Amino acid sequence: MYEFVTGPLAWLSFAIFFIGLIVRIVLYIKGLDWKMDRVTYRENVSYGIKGALRSILFWLFPYGSHSWRNNPWFTLWVFLMHFGLLFTPIFLLGHNVLLKERWGISLWTLPEAVADGLTVIVIVSVLFLILRRIALPEVRLITTLYDYLLLAIAVAPFITGFLAYHRAPDYYTWLIAHILCGEIFLIAIPLTKLSHFILFFLSRAQLGMDYGIKRGGMKGKGLAW
Amino acid sequence: MPEGKLCNKKPVTTKEELQALLADKSGKQYYEEMNHIDIDRKALWGTIQKSFKSRLKTWLEICSHCGLCAESCFYYLANNRDPQQVPSYKIQKTLGQIIKRKGDVDNAFMQECMDTSYAKCTCCTRCGVYCPFGIDTGIMFSYLRGLLFSQGFVPWEMKIGSGMHRIYRAQMDVTVEDWVDTCEWMAEEYEDDWPGLTIPVDKENADIMYTVNAREPKHYPEDIAEAAILFHVAGENWTVPSEGWEETSLAMFGGDWEACKLQVESVYAAMDRLKPKRMVVTECGHAYRATVIEGPYWAGIKTGKTPVESLHYVEWVAEALRTGKLKIDPSKKIKEPVTYQDSCNYIRNAGLGDIAREIMSYIAEDFREMSPCREHNFCCGGGGGLNGIGRYREQRNIGLKVKRNQILATGAKLVIAPCHNCWDAIRDLEEIYKIGMRWSFLKPLLINMIEVPEHLKPKEE
Ligand code: SF4
Numbered sequence: 001m002y003e004f005v006t007g008p009l010a011w012l013s014f015a016i017f018f019i020g021l022i023v024r025i026v027l028y029i030k031g032l033d034w035k036m037d038r039v040t041y042r043e044n045v046s047y048g049i050k051g052a053l054r055s056i057l058f059w060l061f062p063y064g065s066h067s068w069r070n071n072p073w074f075t076l077w078v079f080l081m082h083f084g085l086l087f088t089p090i091f092l093l094g095h096n097v098l099l100k101e102r103w104g105i106s107l108w109t110l111p112e113a114v115a116d117g118l119t120v121i122v123i124v125s126v127l128f129l130i131l132r133r134i135a136l137p138e139v140r141l142i143t144t145l146y147d148y149l150l151l152a153i154a155v156a157p158f159i160t161g162f163l164a165y166h167r168a169p170d171y172y173t174w175l176i177a178h179i180l181c182g183e184i185f186l187i188a189i190p191l192t193k194l195s196h197f198i199l200f201f202l203s204r205a206q207l208g209m210d211y212g213i214k215r216g217g218m219k220g221k222g223l224a225w
Numbered sequence: 226m227p228e229g230k231l232c233n234k235k236p237v238t239t240k241e242e243l244q245a246l247l248a249d250k251s252g253k254q255y256y257e258e259m260n261h262i263d264i265d266r267k268a269l270w271g272t273i274q275k276s277f278k279s280r281l282k283t284w285l286e287i288c289s290h291c292g293l294c295a296e297s298c299f300y301y302l303a304n305n306r307d308p309q310q311v312p313s314y315k316i317q318k319t320l321g322q323i324i325k326r327k328g329d330v331d332n333a334f335m336q337e338c339m340d341t342s343y344a345k346c347t348c349c350t351r352c353g354v355y356c357p358f359g360i361d362t363g364i365m366f367s368y369l370r371g372l373l374f375s376q377g378f379v380p381w382e383m384k385i386g387s388g389m390h391r392i393y394r395a396q397m398d399v400t401v402e403d404w405v406d407t408c409e410w411m412a413e414e415y416e417d418d419w420p421g422l423t424i425p426v427d428k429e430n431a432d433i434m435y436t437v438n439a440r441e442p443k444h445y446p447e448d449i450a451e452a453a454i455l456f457h458v459a460g461e462n463w464t465v466p467s468e469g470w471e472e473t474s475l476a477m478f479g480g481d482w483e484a485c486k487l488q489v490e491s492v493y494a495a496m497d498r499l500k501p502k503r504m505v506v507t508e509c510g511h512a513y514r515a516t517v518i519e520g521p522y523w524a525g526i527k528t529g530k531t532p533v534e535s536l537h538y539v540e541w542v543a544e545a546l547r548t549g550k551l552k553i554d555p556s557k558k559i560k561e562p563v564t565y566q567d568s569c570n571y572i573r574n575a576g577l578g579d580i581a582r583e584i585m586s587y588i589a590e591d592f593r594e595m596s597p598c599r600e601h602n603f604c605c606g607g608g609g610g611l612n613g614i615g616r617y618r619e620q621r622n623i624g625l626k627v628k629r630n631q632i633l634a635t636g637a638k639l640v641i642a643p644c645h646n647c648w649d650a651i652r653d654l655e656e657i658y659k660i661g662m663r664w665s666f667l668k669p670l671l672i673n674m675i676e677v678p679e680h681l682k683p684k685e686e
Pocket residue numbers: 287288289290291292293294295312313355356357358359360
């Protein structure tokens with residue numbers, strides 16, 4: 001079982017993840033239309049690039065935009081969660097040992113205690129986001145089951161990984177569950193709205209170009225995001 | 226396929242059709258007929274497949290339902306934080322459903338979409354500035370309005386407006402003769418006080434071609450006279466075109482993209498004909514947005530720019546003050562606290578926030594910013610055509626509360642609103658909520674403040 005989930009299944013999930021993301025990018029860019037979107041992407045490239053970068057960078061860092069600053073707690077937990085989601089799996093010692101074993105490569109790794117801490121942070125921030133969805137009426141109304149499902153997909157590898165790492169009873173089962181959950185997560189990224197993994201950048205760039213080229217970027221200082 | 230006599234999928238293109246619509250007071254019969262029109266589902270889905278691409282698709286798809294856009298919408302705030310006013314909710318329940326059902330929707334649903342896309346959204350685009358993914362719900366609602374228009378679901382006044390543009394190339398029934406006559410009349414009327422004042426029509430190669438909002442010739446001709454006086458004092462070489470003088474676009478509010486194109490092309494044709502160095506648009510926000518910002522795209526101009534450089538009136542004023550063409554008499558500066566209504570259309574959506582501040586630095590001693598301001602300002606409440614739609618009067622009036630509170634918080638009793646729609650909304654706001662403030666365009670204020678060179682003053686008899 002272990003061989004299978006870390007072998008062919010891992011290959012498959014990574015393939016879907018990478019190919020899926022590439023397809024997303026290609027389809028997005030192909031579907032842009034200067035006339036329909038009313039943005040001259042090709043004509044005013046330098047303004048476009050400037051607008052796109054501003055639009056991404058102000059939002060990429062916590063408290064960079066008005067909206068992030070207006071919602072300090074949400075921003076804190078969302079950034080902690082994304083930080084943990086992104087960096088824990090990449091720099092985890094265990095993953096890199098496996099990588100080295102299978103494909104002969106490995107990256108810099110996080111001290112184990114730090115990785116453990118990040119895992120807890122991810123779990124706590126997901127809890128916070130779930131409670132927020134229930135507590136705030138304006139969020140509750142727009143929340144669907146799908147939103148909870150995505151949170152579950154994102155947090156599952158962390159919960160199972162945590163249990164496996166701390167040698168919960170049935171260690172082996174938790175380990176397999178962890179690997180499977182991780183693979184589901186990978187596959188879900190391009191196939192669900194977790195595709196914001198890449199579409200965040202594309203969509204932000206697009207609106208940034210809109211503002212940078214047409215909506216004032218050529219006249220003013222650029223929108224204060 | 227049942228179609229109404231007045232309410233149908235066909236845009237108004239003849240004076241007779243227009244008369245019939247106008248004769249139907251407040252659209253009684255029109256809205257009654259609307260209850261019975263059929264939806265051409267195939268055409269609807271066909272249009273969507275052709276036009277619903279990357280950016281709109283992604284916006285609808287990746288919305289994470291985080292609710293950050295809630296507080297950005299003035300309707301949400303004005304309606305006691307009603308969750309049903311969250312931008313994401315509003316668009317998912319309307320456009321989102323149409324897409325999900327592949328256009329298979331019924332009459333009642335389309336009317337709901339119409340009510341939402343007008344009475345719950347002014348297309349002010351503020352929410353897009355507050356969404357982490359850059360989801361611009363205002364743009365989506367504007368797109369939805371286009372779909373609705375193509376199926377005949379458009380408020381009565383907007384159907385009339387789009388017809389006006391198609392027939393008169395103006396949002397009101399002002400003909401070329403009416404327009405030219407009004408210009409001549411105004412020049413004569415004010416000549417005694419301003420010797421040498423003229424309103425040159427169709428002068429070629431002028432430095433400035435000036436264009437207006439049809440309401441000016443129709444209801445506020447003094448506005449044209451005031452513009453003429455300021456150009457005259459500033460010594461500008463200017464002109465107005467006999468045709469292609471109208472900048473506004475009710476067609477844009479109504480989602481009649483074809484009429485939008487016809488309208489802006491009439492202005493661009495005037496540019497080609499008269500070859501001015503630049504065009505200046507009157508104090509109107511959506512007019513500028515329509516003709517200068519969006520227009521080139523409707524007309525398919527590859528550079529995305531108007532054939533000659535175009536300025537909003539505030540840009541011209543700032544330039545005239547900066548270069549000394551207009552000089553303010555320091556003793557006549559506005560002394561009382563005064564605030565400025567940032568129009569979404571030329572501030573958020575065209576980047577002129579600094580220009581407005583520059584003007585205020587010349588003319589006001591106690592300028593008070595609203596909070597929030599500049600590109601983060603709230604819609605006055607009358608955007609997206611809302612001022613003119615009887616059916617949604619009540620919702621609009623509730624929406625005005627946000628602007629009322631913003632103005633009250635500044636402590637100013639004078640609001641400068643260089644935008645026809647904002648100006649109207651603020652006037653109505655005073656009428657309804659009686660907060661004891663005054664409101665004004667820039668032109669009349671400037672005329673009272675400028676230093677007039679001796680040779681331009683009337684000779685004493
Ligand atoms: S802020 Fe953006 S992502 Fe969040 S609910 Fe609103 S539209 Fe959706």
